[in-house]
Amino acid sequence: MSLTQNEIIIKQNLHEHFSSIASKYRSVRTLDTEPVLHITNQLNEKSGISIADVGCGDGRYSLELLKCLGDKSYLHCIDFNENMLLYLKDNLTENNTMNFCVRQGDASKLPLENDSMDCIVTFNAIHHFDIERFLAELFGCLKDDGQVFIYTRLRNQNSRNIWGQYFPLFAEIENRLFEFDELKQHIQEADMKIHSNRVFGHHRTSSLSRLVTQAENNHYSTFALYDKETFQESLKTFQQNIKDNFDDLEQIKWIDENILLEIGK
Numbered sequence: 001m002s003l004t005q006n007e008i009i010i011k012q013n014l015h016e017h018f019s020s021i022a023s024k025y026r027s028v029r030t031l032d033t034e035p036v037l038h039i040t041n042q043l044n045e046k047s048g049i050s051i052a053d054v055g056c057g058d059g060r061y062s063l064e065l066l067k068c069l070g071d072k073s074y075l076h077c078i079d080f081n082e083n084m085l086l087y088l089k090d091n092l093t094e095n096n097t098m099n100f101c102v103r104q105g106d107a108s109k110l111p112l113e114n115d116s117m118d119c120i121v122t123f124n125a126i127h128h129f130d131i132e133r134f135l136a137e138l139f140g141c142l143k144d145d146g147q148v149f150i151y152t153r154l155r156n157q158n159s160r161n162i163w164g165q166y167f168p169l170f171a172e173i174e175n176r177l178f179e180f181d182e183l184k185q186h187i188q189e190a191d192m193k194i195h196s197n198r199v200f201g202h203h204r205t206s207s208l209s210r211l212v213t214q215a216e217n218n219h220y221s222t223f224a225l226y227d228k229e230t231f232q233e234s235l236k237t238f239q240q241n242i243k244d245n246f247d248d249l250e251q252i253k254w255i256d257e258n259i260l261l262e263i264g265k
């Protein structure tokens with residue numbers, strides 16, 4: 001199946017976005033440790049496990065996983081963005097982690113052997129993948145008793161976060177995210193099963209200046225989908241909306257919601 005010209009341009013823009021943000025990705029995004037703990041608890045019984053982190057980015061979650069699992073695992077870090085992978089390598093090495101390898105590759109054609117993985121995880125990335133091809137690859141690479149964990153935010157969760165509520169057009173422009181039923185249907189069509197799902201509500205506190213910095217740095221790739229003028233106007237409106245709705249601009253509080261799906265064959 002070949003890509004249309006429009007799909008190629010979107011893919012190139014996305015690639016440029018992740019290349020340019022790689023050096024500061026860790027500083028502008030928030031790491032959620034609870035889903036990692038949940039995953040490692042589920043895997044606790046197993047030892048000597050092979051794991052793949054697909055769309056691993058600069059390795060924020062890869063490192064957290066390896067910290068929790070220690071020596072009893074080997075992690076394949078897969079992303080198509082070479083810049084992200086350079087930062088991942090530095091990050092994991094600086095943290096004295098050795099049991100990983102870096103593999104540049106596409107979620108649509110995973111650089112993994114058939115039937116080789118005990119566990120495959122993906123954090124905040126599935127909406128960037130061709131989901132049908134990704135699920136077909138999962139099915140091929142996963143051992144029969146293997147576990148897959150997908151951590152993402154649903155479209156409705158996105159519309160309730162600080163950006164979805166107060167940043168003009170954010171929820172509308174971000175049309176790549178899934179709803180639960182859509183994910184469920186894709187998973188069933190790939191002949192896989194949802195073993196469990198868990199919703200996380202993360203209590204966040206931030207200052208308005210930090211939020212503005214995050215948006216200006218495109219910490220969510222959604223912001224890279226705005227044209228310059230619309231982004232600047234929307235940023236102004238966002239600041240006004242926040243001033244109108246929160247008393248303390250140093251302590252803005254909201255809840256970010258995410259979902260973690262565990263699936264298998």
Ligand SMILES: C[S@@+](CC[C@H](N)C(=O)[O-])C[C@H]1O[C@@H](n2cnc3c(N)ncnc32)[C@H](O)[C@@H]1O
Pocket residue numbers: 018054055056057058059060061078079080081084105106107108122123124125128129130
């Ligand atoms: C939003 S970032 C998430 C990174 C990391 N999982 C995290 O949460 O910090 C999405 C990542 O997916 C990667 N990506 C997007 N499409 C991909 C694809 N088709 N195959 C492999 N990686 C892809 C991007 O390069 C980027 O590093």
